[in-house]
Amino acid sequence: MKRSILMFCLALTSLASCSSTDDSDKNTSDGFDRTALLTYTADQRIIPIFKDLQAELTLLESTRAAFENNPNSAQLEQLSAAWLSAYKVWQHLQMYNLGQAATTSLDAERGFRTYFNRYPVDQQRIEELVAAGDYDFEAIPTYNAQGFPGLDFLLHGTSTGDAQAIDKFTSNTLAANYQQYLKNLVAHMQQVNTRLLNDWQNEYRATFINNTQNGQDGSFNQMANDFVFFYEKGFRAEKFGIPAGVFSNQPLPDRVEGLYKKDVSKDLALAALDAIENAFNGKAYQQETEGPAFKQYLEFLDRNDLVQSINQQFEDSREAINQLDDNFYLQVQNNNSQMTQTYDVIQAAVPKLKVDMKQALDFSIDYQDSDGD
């Protein structure tokens, strides 16, 4: 018995000593620093984006207050501009459905975007809620009547019986209710964003950074999953695939993002693509510097081939999107084949992210728990 233990130790040491001679790889330094990646993502991307959205929403609120005092079309235009500017910032945030954001609404899949960007909204539902004057934006019946798409309808859509968008705040018998709904909706978005930003700054940042474990609940794993999910669902499917009818028999033009303003869907999609590219390449928010992110992690693993291929896909997508009409509602109706071709270009990156990048970084896409071989 003693002899066999001795033999075993000998065997182990000989194995270790002979195998260390072929120690010729480049990665002899420490492993990839995930704490640094998470810290950088929190401090240079997520928190600054939350702050920027906070500033945008504050501006939106002051423009709204001015419009309430002076409901004319010039004020409405300013409000619309503030809306679009905030909506574009939102595109950068949507992929970070982490921490409290993931659980802040009762919709487990959408998380915090329930309160910001669930579309299409239900016009009839909004009109009912306005008429009732009694609603809670955290209750399920309001989920398809709020966020930026809800504002889109209020600022650009025409209510039943009205002639134009502004009428609902002026001539409509429920004008006061509409003003109140607009006010409450903006206030609620501010409130949710403040809540999440505070949590990031006070509590969640530390949790996020320290959670370097490699399980489904690890921060990197969650972030990678959210990133891929945003590309596949929030970007590819919702902004392009669904309106182009690739999942249905006919095109569905009324599913475009920014349905009521109409000429902004391309702008919003391009902002989302910027967000995706920047997140992948680790660009600090609104700056030119780069820090540790997916790209750097892949490079660390000697997968420059994959980095190049993914960035090339992003460029191809941008080129294809640039060819489209500003107004996807029109694009789908007039030349849907160009829309589906663009979808195909965007689609081509999905296997790169979901199969190749997932394999290289070995994070688990939220699969069920079970035994392996």
Add this chain to the structure above:
Amino acid sequence: MRNSLSSYLQQQTSAAPLAVFRIGFGLMMFYSILRFAFKGWIEQLYIAPQFYFPYYGFEWIKPLGTYTYLLFALCGLSAFLVAIGYKYRLTILVFFLSFSYIELMDKTNYLNHYYFISVLSFLMLFLPANAYFSVDAYQRKYHYPKIPRWTIDSIKLLLGMVYFYAGLAKINSDWLLKAMPLKIWLPSKYDLPLIGESLMHKEWFHYAMSWSGMLYDLAIPFLLLYRKTRWLAFILVLVFHIFTRVLFPIGMFPYIMIVSTLIFFDAQLHEKILNGFRRFTRAFKNKTKALSYPLHTSVKQKISYSILVVFFAWQLLFPWRYLLYPGELFWTEEGYRFSWRVMLMEKAGYAQFKIVNPQTQESFYVDNTRFLTPRQEKQMSFQPDFILDYAHFLGDYYKAKGMPAVEVYVDCFVALNGRLSKRYIDPKLNLYPIKDTFKHKDWILPLDDEIKGL
């Protein structure tokens, strides 16, 4: 030759190792079934899905709705009865049938170690595992302290084959020359204490693990057989299986292998283990008579021998069937399963199905999550027989929904062991009319790379 064979068949040995093996096997199977149930996997894997991927030729084996729970209960109960050796011949048969039925319900959940359990329990149908220290012996008031030696040797042979074939399968260029897929898997285990940050990402460590894994699998049967190296071998078994248990989510398999390899040890050790059990069963102490095992060769015995010869010949040859297929085994997976190919591939895919109405040329893409569980979708997206099964399911589904004619296309990308993903199947090929067979699936696009080796 004939004489030496018949004299080998006459040789006897202590029944204790087989008794310990029966108890260990039964208890671990019993625990496995309980664990499976408590994790909610019966519901998740066999009740919730809308569609199950059948094994070719076993399409008639389906989950039984809520009776599936009963099936698992039967399987667990029979495992327990095997452990205590109650009506052994019947209960091991019930266990073999129920366990194999469960495994055949959906190939999504195929694992080599489940197949191993089925094969092993089939072998146990022919072994007198209740001869000694069993309820059966207690009830019939006699036991056999000695049993034919071949019965224990046959388990050793099966275990040895599993290891050895697993080792042979590792002799390929991806495993040995590229350290794949360990090079992908190990660095992501950075959160392990001590070795996580220091070893797991080192290239030499990936190679060391790949090579030692291969050598371990090939050598361990012989190290276990040879008395002088047996303890060393057992320590290696412990280290290897516990280490893989720490690294990978492989459930009960390491424990099953550790307990199984005890069969290689001498009877004294097993008597000691049985003495441990005897302390708990003192209340049942009775005087069963020791009889000598009947050595006459009955017709029944001869039939058993022939079945076992065919069984082992099958085990020996079946893993080589992949040689009959053209193309790269890891890519096409034709002849991959049931061959002890364990942990050889990091393979993932993405499959997008398109349903076309050929009359109107209208088409749409399928949202796989509508029909498949995440696990099913994952398995489906890189295995050609799954893709074909699912294409048929989709075609039938939309036909039943009233589409007059249906064509099913797939655009599928697969990445294997760190190669860039490649298109897997011609997206212009209508899969719906294609029937699955054992013949080569010539509609799989080639890997355009060669993985050398066995």
